[in-house]
Amino acid sequence: MGIAPEAQVETIAPHEARDAGTARTIEKDSLIGKRIAKLDAPDKASGKTRYIHDMNLPGQLHGKILHSTRVHALIKRIDTSKAKALPGVHAVITAEDVPYQRPLGVSKDHMPLKGDRVRSMRDEIAAVAADTPEIAEAALKLIEVEYEDLPPLYNVAEAMKPGAPVLHDQKPDNVAMTFDYSHGDVVQGEAESDVVFEDTFKLHYVTHCCMGVSGVIADFDSAGGLMLYSQTQVPFLHKREFAEILGIDPGRIRIVQPPIGGGFGSKLDIYPFEPIAIFLAKATRRPVKLIFSREQEFRISPTRQPVLLTLRSGAKKDGTLTFRTATTLHDNGAYTSWGATTPFVIMQTISSLYRVPHCKYHTTAVYTNNPYAGSFRGYGNLQATFAVEQHMDKIAEAIGMDPLAFRLKNAQDPGETTGQGMHFKSCGFKDCLRTVAERGDYLRKHAENIANQAKPERYKRGVGMASMLHVGGGAKIYPSDGCGTIVKIDDFAHVTVMTGASEIGQGSETVIAQLVCEELGVPMEAVTVVNNDTDVKPWDVGVHASRTTFIAGNSALGAARKARDKILAVAAKATGYDASALDLRQGTIVMAGTGEAIVPLAKLLRSLHFSEKADLVMTTHYYEPPSEHQDKGFKGDVSAAYAWASQVIEVVVDTDTGIVKMEKVWGAHDVGRVLNRLGIEGQIEGGVVMGQGYALTEELIVEDGVVKNPAFRDYKLVTAPEIPEMDVTFIESMDGEGPRGAKGVGEAPAICIAAATANAIYNATGVRIQTLPYTPENVYRALKGVNR
Amino acid sequence: MTVEHYYAPKHLDEALEVLRAGNATILAGGTDVMPQSESGKTPLRKTLVNIRRIAELTGIRLAKNEVRIGALTTISEMMANDLIRKHFPILAESGDHFASEQIRNAGTLGGNVCNASPAGDTLVPMLALDAVVELAAKPNGSVETHTTPLGSFLVGPGKTRRAQGELLVAIRIPVPPAGQVQRFFKFGTRPALDISAIAIGLAAVKTKGVLSHVRLAYGAVAPAIMRGSKTEAVLEGKRLTPELIEQAAQAAHDEVKPISDVRASDWYRRELMHNIVKRMLIDVHEH
Known part of the structure; x- marks a missing residue:
């Protein structure tokens, strides 16, 4: 055993290293703010990453689901006998076969397998498990279904009419959810006003378009334990919810998340395909893999919440x-998924982005036979910001103030507590506004473009500005908003960080590793992050609300600091120096003052492990942010920190065709502090492009309950040549609670784009368009004043 | 239906023999056949004939006063060919707007013609350039060929006058007369990987500001690529003036018969026809 001689070393003195002729000094260096490649980048770039789609278990069957071909109908008869008789088919199930199933979703209004009635084109009515996907597909075609059509509800207005067909018996008025919020007295506020505007804004359906389509693999062990390979963003919450739907003990469910090919909020809820795969696995006693086609991904996935927003300011x-x-x-x-709850976020922008003394908000979510909406990056904030920021421009123009000065006059400052009870401990909003205005030469261009509006040129240039407020320190909407971390260090000074936080491509594991490395003075390659197995990782509420860097980062810091303290205590004992005189740098214990190397960390750890009082360095930490639950009136300081951003967009509008070319985006983001510069740049650039798609090109076209463009050919994501030049500035407000001062930023960059584009088109053409998206035809129609 | 027979003949003669038996799907680049069969829109027939190995269907040659383009010429090959670039710059340009690089490397010109999409990217310039298609068959034991103008070959969406047993072997385009100007415009909602909302091809001889031999072809505004004969009539033999240009743009707006679909409404397509024909003619007038 090569390690034996070292194992006997109990004390290590500085002269050891010097005697060996290896004495050296190590300067203090920091990883914070550096450009660090994402840990998952090499495998993803080279095609080595094994997504759930690439996984196959021995003995695995393939599941397929039969979806309704009617938007609203009674199921009179389902005959699965021919499908069951097809060779290679192991199970065909309908609601009758799973009497134990329970409803899922935010309002528990959604049975995984529908028995007697379908309410949308995506409804699941039967499922097959077979030897191959092709056999499963062929079996679906052999299932006979007899429907009796019911009157459909294709829009909210119809659904709210008295006497309209009732979609869910427990909601006889078809109202799925309502929210009411107020502070101050809007009647008084209106009486004090010199100008008042009221406008209605119409926001459309878009969907996430994750490159990795939805899928799951379910596998029971012989003792009844369930192993679920899942793409969920909230594994611990889903353990509980799956247990309720399936009627089993949550402790017997283990969720493993293979690398997830895109989340963006789409995997925050349980969808019927997941329990259905579990039913099939239970029926066949074999692992069952169920993967969507791209067409299904478009038809069946949740959408961003379409909203009709009337704003009076x-x-x-x-x-x-x-x-x-x-x-x-x-x-x-x-059915009700998270989309119905986006008012939580919408009301924050309405009440608190700017200082508003009097505010009132009412919202109604109404059942229809259309696709249902889930959560999507920004969670209602794109919709709210689209309306609020257009009104800011409109009011500024009416009172003859420049749009920047008007915003600065009403912008929040650090230290303020809003009418809704949000307390802005760090707030770089005004810095964001001034920075983008200056870098984009906003005021000069804005005035010049107005002067050019009347000229006969085909191409019109415009600039638009918008800002946003979003949670940046978690969101306390569950009983806990915390995250746990376990850190262990092996005999070779390799660090394993087991974090509750899930990675969905946003780069959290890299930032978490970076924060741990910074504390422990080890290089990035000395760290492995384990973050995808509920039997290994500690609890976390999930990846949502731009919370992971802040919450999981603080949790990882806590565990790393405990490990550091322990290491330095061991080093102090071994060397005789005071722990405060020592530091950890580049995997070595050094003198804090001089940087003189004393002993390699690995050697110190082995001396600890193989001593008489043998021990390992293993630490745990649970972080709960100091935020509050909202009261019944939705008031409270729900996040431990808030993120701010302003963006200026320059567009060119082709008045002959309606094409809007987004030429450049200037962004200033209050991110607290930059941790991984490469990661945050990528996240912001990606978010801008996602916002661009929402503003200009993307629309899930739904006609009479049917998705008409379920393919990338007709659902237009932004392509590379359309992406604008970007100029991003980081405002470092150094949040007191954030890990090393950082705040969350995941959702922020997508939020302002549509609003700023609206203002830019108005600046270019003098035409205000309150309906998205700004496709060439929609813009051309608006310029000509011709409605559809 | 499942494919029961697969052939990959090396000679035209053999291919025509197989086609004579009927019930065959012809495979060249596969960029239309594969997605259409995958989606169930056009199922594969019992016999699948891969014509990709037939050397007689390749190559671009100048013969007499026309350029003969083998049906298997890929969009990429067409774009890079000197004869095409010299004589038919708008055909080369249309390739630039054709799907993506990968699809251009596989998709063939013959396939684009036989797919007969109302929005077929290369069809618009070819129709404006008076292209004819050369068809071969083997009805009585020997290979027979005949030609037909592209405009009458294309009938409707996915429909051509290709008879059973026939194979499109080449496209022939006359060398343009001296002084010919050519213009092409494709409007999609984004610069790449898009299907036309409208496309316009223009070829005309310009002499001292007067246009003659005017050919206009329109894509995605009728069941098949169409000639803009009414617009041509407005322009033929006339001096280009702002008034004439407006009159021609209005004629283009009026003579198309577009539909509304997920890509554009009929109203918008007509508006685009007006605006783009106008811009094209102003450009011809000024250069």
């Missing part, structure tokens, strides 16, 4: 905002 002539009233109407679709 007022201001005094001196530029002081007086009040804001907002009413939103949400097409809930056939």
Whole structure:
């Protein structure tokens, strides 16, 4: 055993290294703010990453689901006998075969397998497990279904009419959910106003378009334990929810998340295909893999919440905002998923992005036979910001103030507590505004473009500005908003960080590793992050609300600091120096003052392990942010920190065709502090492009409950040549609670784009378009004043 | 239906023999056949004939006063060919707007013609350039060929006058007359990987500001690629003036018969026809 001689070393003195002729000094260096390649990048770039689609278990069967071909109908008869008789088919199930199933979703209004009635084109009515996907597909075609059509509800107005067909018996008025919020007195606010505007904004359906389509593999062991290979963003919450749906002990469910090919909020809820795969695995006693086709991904996945938003705002002539009233109407679709709860976020922007003394907000989500909406990066904030920021421009113009000065006059400052109870401990909002205005030469261009509007040129240039407020320190909407971390260090100074936080491509594991390396003075390659197995990792609420860097980062820091303290205590004992005189740098114990190397960390750890009082360095930490639950009126400081951003966009509008070319985006983001510069740049650039798609090109076209463009050919993601030049500045407000000062930023970059584009098109053409998306035809129609 | 027989003949003669038996799907680049069969829109027939190995169907040659383009010429080969670039720059340009690099490397010109999409990217310039298609068959034991103008070959969406047993072997385009100007415009909603909302091809001889031999071809505004004969009539033999240009643009707007689909409404397509024909003619007028 090569290690034996070292194992006997109990004390290590500085002269050892010097005697060996290896004495050296190590300068203090920091990883914070450096450009660090994502840990998963080499495998993803080279095609080595094994997604759930690449996984196959021995003995595995393939599951397929039969979806309804009617938007609203009674199921009179399902005959599966021919499908069952097809060679290679192991199980065909309908609701009758799973009497134990329980409803899923936010309002528990959604049975995985529908028995007697379908309410949308995506409804699941039967499922097959077979030897191959082709056999499963062939079996689906052999299932006979007899429907009796019911009157459909294709829009919110119809669904709210008295006497409209009732979609869910427990909601006789078809209202799925409502929210009411207020502070101050909007009547008084309106009385004090010199100008008042009311406008209605219409926001459309888009969907996430994750490159990795949805899928799951379910596998029971012989003792009844369930292993689920899942793409979920919230594994611990889903253990509990799966247990409820299936009627089993949550402790017997283990969720493993293979690398996830895109989340963006789409995997925050359980969808019927997941319990259905589990039913099939249970029926066949074999592992069952169920993967969507791209067409299914378009037809069956949740959408961003389509919203009809009516905003009434007022201001005094001196530029002081007086009040804001907002009413939103949400097409809930056939079932309730997270989309119905986006008012949580919408109301924050309405009440608190700017200082609004009086505010009132009412929202109604209404059942229809359309696709249903889930959560999607920004969670209602793109919709709210689209309306609020257009009103900011409109009011500024009406009172004759420049749009920047008007915003600065009403922008929040650090230390403020808003009418909704949000407390802005760090707030770089005004810095964001001034920075983008200056870098984009906003005011000069804005005035020049107005002067050019009347000229006969085909191409019109415009600039637009918008800002956003979003949670940046978690969101306390569950009983706990915390995250646990376990750190262990082996005999070779390799660090394993077991974090509760899930990676969905956003780069959290890299930032977590970086924060741990910074504490422990080890290089990035000395760290492995384990983050995908509920039997290994500690609890975490899930990846949502731009929370992971902040919450999981603080948790990892806590565990790493405990490990550091232990290491330095051991080093102090071994060397005789005071722990405070020692430091950890480049995997070595050094003198903090001089940087003189004393002993390699690995050697110190082995001396600890193979001593008489044998021990290992293993630490744990659970971090719970100091935020509050909202009260019944939705008031409270729900996040431990808040993120801010302003963006200026320059567009060129072709008045002959309606094409809007996004030429450049200037962004200033209050991120608290930059941790991984490469990662945050990528996240912001990606978010800008996602916002660009929402503003200009993407639309899930739903006609009479049917998705008409379920393919990338007709659902237009932004392509490389359309991506604008970007100029991003980071405002480092150094949040006191954030890990090393950082705040969350995941959702922020997508939020302002549509709003700023709206203002830019108005600046270019003098035409304000309150309906998205700004496709060439929609813009051309608006310029010509011709409605569809 | 499942494919029961697969042939990959090396000679035209053999291919025509197989086709004579009927019930065959012809495979060249596969960029239309594969997605259409995959989606169930056009199922594969019992016999699948891969014509990709037939050397007689390749090559681009100048013969007499025309350029003969073998049916298997890929979009990429067509774009890079000197004869095409010299005589038919708008055909080469249309390739630039054709799907993606990968699809251009596989998709063939013959396939683009036989797929007969109302929005077929190369069809618009070829129709404006008076292309004819050369068809071969083997009805009585020997190979027979005949030609037909592209405009009458294309009938409707996915429909041509190709008879059973026939194979499109080449496209022939006359060498343009001296002084010919050519213009091409494809409007999609994005610069790549898009299907036309409208496409316009223009070829005309310009002499001292007067246009003659005017050919206009329109894509995605009718069941098949169409000639803009009414617009041509407005322009033929006339001096280009702002008034004439407006009159021609209006004629283009009026003579197309577009549909509304997920890509564009009929109203918008007509508006685009007007605006783009106008821009094209102003450009011809000024250069």
